[in-house]
Amino acid sequence: AQKVTQAQTEISVVEKEDVTLDCVYETRDTTYYLFWYKQPPSGELVFLIRRNSFDEQNEISGRYSWNFQKSTSSFNFTITASQVVDSAVYFCALSEARNNDMRFGAGTRLTVKP
Amino acid sequence: DAGVIQSPRHEVTEMGQEVTLRCKPISGHNSLFWYRQTMMRGLELLIYFNNNVPIDDSGMPEDRFSAKMPNASFSTLKIQPSEPRDSAVYFCASTLEGSANYGYTFGSGTRLTVV
Numbered sequence: 001a002q003k004v005t006q007a008q009t010e011i012s013v014v015e016k017e018d019v020t021l022d023c024v025y026e027t028r029d030t031t032y033y034l035f036w037y038k039q040p041p042s043g044e045l046v047f048l049i050r051r052n053s054f055d056e057q058n059e060i061s062g063r064y065s066w067n068f069q070k071s072t073s074s075f076n077f078t079i080t081a082s083q084v085v086d087s088a089v090y091f092c093a094l095s096e097a098r099n100n101d102m103r104f105g106a107g108t109r110l111t112v113k114p
Numbered sequence: 115d116a117g118v119i120q121s122p123r124h125e126v127t128e129m130g131q132e133v134t135l136r137c138k139p140i141s142g143h144n145s146l147f148w149y150r151q152t153m154m155r156g157l158e159l160l161i162y163f164n165n166n167v168p169i170d171d172s173g174m175p176e177d178r179f180s181a182k183m184p185n186a187s188f189s190t191l192k193i194q195p196s197e198p199r200d201s202a203v204y205f206c207a208s209t210l211e212g213s214a215n216y217g218y219t220f221g222s223g224t225r226l227t228v229v
Contacts, residue, residue, distance in 0.1 A: 037220075
């Protein structure tokens with residue numbers, strides 16, 4: 001079965017700092033999808049991005065960017081110029097095309113201090 | 115689009131009682147997932163359905179848990195009898211199987227407390 005590892009349990013930064021959240025995955029499939037979700041203190045899970053295994057282009061959305069590297073099985077997430085509102089738990093997840101379920105990493109709790 | 119709707123938002127029940135959690139997926143989505151979130155175990159996939167058919171229930175903790183999807187717009191997760199260790203937040207999510215551009219949309223979750 002697929003596996004997602006988020007080695008960073010907690011990260012604390014000061015506002016305006018850049019921060020990178022690491023995600024390493026394992027899968028035997030050649031077709032799979034990677035995700036990032038944000039869980040703010042209110043508890044809902046907010047979808048941020050989905051990337052398929054055939055698209056290694058990095059993506060930028062405002063202050064958010066994602067770096068997908070198949071060679072190292074990593075899908076890292078960078079927040080540029082962090083803000084207090086970025087404080088949340090961030091989850092990386094993996095879904096294999098053959099079984100359509102999605103498995104989550106343990107999450108990284110990001111605290112951005114003013 | 116109303117999103118994925120879960121009810122109730124909070125449930126407090128006594129040990130031994132039956133608990134039923136409900137989920138209405140986004141209209142047109144044909145895959146539905148039930149997840150459980152605890153501090154100890156994080157987000158665990160319990161079961162998922164494609165086109166109302168259960169595909170993988172290997173994550174269901176034990177026979178006390180059961181899930182149904184009688185039609186495309188409704189699913190239930192039942193726990194009977196409930197135990198304190200079932201206390202968790204239960205999320206329902208839906209997606210459109212086969213779509214390359216959809217994320218999985220989650221409901222707001224049901225916070226279950228078994229005392």
